[in-house]
Amino acid sequence: MCGRFGFFELKYFxxxxxxxxxxFEEDETYRFAPGYNIAPESSVTVLLGNHNTATLTNAQWGLIPHWAKSIPKVRPINARSESLDTKPYFRHMFRNNHCLIPASGFYEWKxxxxxxxxxxxxxxxxxxxxAFAALWDRWKPPEKNEKPIISCGIITTEANREMLSVHDRMPVILEPETWKDWLEAGKTGxxxxxxxxxxxxxxxxPVSTLLNNPQYIKKNCIDRLDSEAPL
Structure with missing residues (x-):
């Protein structure tokens, strides 16, 4: 599970x-603002895989498949790695549309x-x-004058030893040497x-419960609580 994250290191990325x-190319409409408490449905930074050249742009966090007749009421923010190639909602994206979602860190609740x-x-x-392994898609509204919506979702997997102390799932965190491979959808293995x-x-x-409010976006979201030792 990954329902909230922060990203404030674009230059380093x-x-x-x-x-x-x-x-990569930077989309002319791309806009970046540091985020310390990024919630679902937000516009997030993504690096879209696109064959030989990736595109740095914005996407809505919550997947809308290209074949949808209208925007679904439920838009998945996560996709389980174990069922990407079997669930119709994600199958096309898994086979064709990979992206990276950069993050400085993410949050989970215990x-x-x-x-x-x-x-x-x-x-x-x-x-x-x-860099989270993620999927994306482009949905075109039926109205001719409306712009397409690019959306994305984070792939999750089983928790590692450290993460198990808080939750049994975690986002897939790709090591830098694998970023290029992940962007090439359809690659064997x-x-x-x-x-x-x-x-x-x-x-x-642990951090402050002020984070529970998605409207709370101050830098101190990531400040460590003094009362507990790190895990």
Whole structure:
């Protein structure tokens, strides 16, 4: 599961793309604003796989398949890795439309003995930006004058050892050396990338419950609570 994340390191992400020699173009309509509490239905930064050259642009977080006659009431923000090639909703995207969703970290909630949920911030131990394996699609409204909507969803997998202390699922966090491969949809063996992060890849620590309000978007969303030690 991944229902909230933050991204505030665009410059660092672009530097990594250039170091990895991943060719990309920036869409002329692309806009970036640092986000510390990004919620579903938000416009997020994505790197769309498009054969030889990827595109850095914005997409709506919540998948709308191209074949939908109208915008679905329920728009999945996550897709389980185990069923991507069997569920009709995701099959076309899995075979044709891969993307990266960059993130500085993400949030998950753990139920405590007091029956309340404590939010945790999860980030890479090496402090690099994450890149989630994700799917995208382009939906064209029936009205001729309306612009197409690009949407995306994060692929999830089983939790690794660190993540299990909070939740039994986690987003697929791709290592930088696999980014180029993931962007090439249809490549043989690409499903092998959809696995839990290696142990030691992530660190978790508790943060303020102010995060529970998706309207709360201040930088201190990621501040560690002093009362608990990191996991």
């Amino acid at each position: 672009i530097e990594l793309l250039r170091q990895l020699e991943i060719p 139920r405590t003995e007091e029956a309340r949920k404590q939010p945790y911030y999860i980030h890479r131990t090496d402090n690099r930006p994450m 690409i499903e092998n990338l959809l696995r839990p992060a290696r142990e030691g890849t992530i660190e978790l620590y």
